[in-house]
Amino acid sequence: MEHTTPDRATPDGAPADTPADAPAGGTGRSGLTRRALLGTAGAGLLAGAGAGVAGAVVLDRSGGAQAPAPGGALGAARVPFHGEHQAGILEPQQARVQLAAFDLADGVGRDGLRTLLRRWTRTAERLTAGEPPEDSDDQVALDAGPCALTVTVGFGAALFDKAGLADHRPQALEPLPAFPADALDPARGDGDLFVQIGADDALVAVHALRVLQRQAAGTAALRWQSAGFARTPGATARPVTGRNLMGQIDGTNNPRPGEDGFAAKVFCTAGPDQPAWLAGGSYLVFRRIRMLLDTWEALPLDRQERVIGRRKSDGAPLGAPAGAGERTPVDLAAQGPDGALVIPSDAHVRVAAPAANGGAAMLRRGFSYHDGLLPDGSPDAGLLFLAFQSDPRRGFTPVQRKLSRGDGLSRFLRHEASGLYAVPPGVPAGGYLGQQLLDG
Numbered sequence: 139m140e141h142t143t144p145d146r147a148t149p150d151g152a153p154a155d156t157p158a159d160a161p162a163g164g165t166g167r168s169g170l171t172r173r174a175l176l177g178t179a180g181a182g183l184l185a186g187a188g189a190g191v192a193g194a195v196v197l198d199r200s201g202g203a204q205a206p207a208p209g210g211a212l213g214a215a216r217v218p219f220h221g222e223h224q225a226g227i228l229e230p231q232q233a234r235v236q237l238a239a240f241d242l243a244d245g246v247g248r249d250g251l252r253t254l255l256r257r258w259t260r261t262a263e264r265l266t267a268g269e270p271p272e273d274s275d276d277q278v279a280l281d282a283g284p285c286a287l288t289v290t291v292g293f294g295a296a297l298f299d300k301a302g303l304a305d306h307r308p309q310a311l312e313p314l315p316a317f318p319a320d321a322l323d324p325a326r327g328d329g330d331l332f333v334q335i336g337a338d339d340a341l342v343a344v345h346a347l348r349v350l351q352r353q354a355a356g357t358a359a360l361r362w363q364s365a366g367f368a369r370t371p372g373a374t375a376r377p378v379t380g381r382n383l384m385g386q387i388d389g390t391n392n393p394r395p396g397e398d399g400f401a402a403k404v405f406c407t408a409g410p411d412q413p414a415w416l417a418g419g420s421y422l423v424f425r426r427i428r429m430l431l432d433t434w435e436a437l438p439l440d441r442q443e444r445v446i447g448r449r450k451s452d453g454a455p456l457g458a459p460a461g462a463g464e465r466t467p468v469d470l471a472a473q474g475p476d477g478a479l480v481i482p483s484d485a486h487v488r489v490a491a492p493a494a495n496g497g498a499a500m501l502r503r504g505f506s507y508h509d510g511l512l513p514d515g516s517p518d519a520g521l522l523f524l525a526f527q528s529d530p531r532r533g534f535t536p537v538q539r540k541l542s543r544g545d546g547l548s549r550f551l552r553h554e555a556s557g558l559y560a561v562p563p564g565v566p567a568g569g570y571l572g573q574q575l576l577d578g
Contacts, residue, residue: 212372215338221565222418222564227561232287232337238362240361242301242358243357246300247302248303278345287342292333296330308560313558315535328557334524369381379453382429383521390465393500406421419560422524427553429520444485484545495537505521507520
């Protein structure tokens with residue numbers, strides 16, 4: 139909702155204006171530059187889920203023009219694997235995601251981790267180019283193109299001890315504090331190795347995860363896995379910020395790549411409390427946030443809008459004139475005829491506003507999930523919150539503290555899993571994931 143990232147969900151897991159996700163829903167993956175793509179659609183949960191596909195493209199991560207990809211179909215869209223930053227952070231949000239975490243086997247050590255990451259690098263290079271893996275393939279994705287596939291890898295805190303790298307663990311990778319009303323299941327969070335696999339086709343994403351899991355056998359075992367979805371590119375008639383399962387436009391205030399200071403909010407630089415190997419990398423906070431949809435949907439529309447502080451129809455802030463859009467500045471001082479605040483004191487947009495959180499910001503790239511029913515008959519559904527930032531101590535943590543204390547939306551959310559990972563920088567040609575750490 140109103141956090142500080144490219145447009146999609148809130149750091150407290152609240153959906154809508156938090157600056158930590160990506161534009162959803164409708165910018166195409168065709169002839170726009172990456173920056174234009176991200177800026178046009180707004181990035182709620184993260185940064186932009188393409189839209190109409192008139193011709194597939196190679197998404198240029200350097201900011202230059204995109205080159206047409208063969209075929210012209212959605213499946214031909216390709217995101218280059220190599221770059222300054224790992225793919226899957228700045229790129230338009232895909233329609234599907236597979237999230238997973240692995241735990242290293244006993245005795246793997248630094249050499250075993252290096253071997254695994256080299257193998258995963260070769261596989262990611264091939265799969266993101268639409269080529270089959272080097273080893274045996276299950277052919278699940280045989281008929282599909284790359285479908286904008288990205289593979290993003292992060293390191294959990296425990297990995298550094300297990301791999302004999304304790305001296306290289308970043309200070310900011312300290313455990314997240316406990317927040318009021320957290321109901322975290324350790325079995326569905328944390329982990330030594332985190333993988334985010336995004337694609338515009340569900341089979342392509344699942345196939346990539348299965349390949350990586352097979353290649354990790356004996357070195358790392360799957361700890362947990364979650365599947366999510368966002369709006370499919372081309373589903374809307376025009377580029378719009380996406381909606382979450384509460385029906386809210388989510389991610390209006392997400393930071394955008396073209397803004398001043400964007401890189402400093404999202405990516406790390408070497409310094410006194412940031413190791414050199416993480417320069418160009420980021421930190422990722424993961425939260426599995428269940429939405430109490432039955433309770434939420436029982437509220438009348440005007441009550442839902444007061445909880446958020448925005449109109450549900452167009453995302454405009456409460457009090458904005460007819461025809462205003464989601465980008466209309468929020469007037470937190472506006473009062474009604476009775477002198478009451480137009481935007482309630484506990485409205486999500488007010489509590490999550492950067493000005494109310496010392497300017498704390500993050501790039502959110504969340505996805506919805508719906509995993510059936512719980513034993514009590516309520517939906518097991520909500521948000522797979524993902525937020526990239528240069529330092530969680532100055533991004534997610536202070537914002538979530540504020541939200542957990544005073545956000546009206548928190549009454550309709552349950553944080554059920556959590557993870558914090560250091561995301562190494564991108565891979566140069568001829569390099570491998572995590573090389574700066576393992577060979578540094």
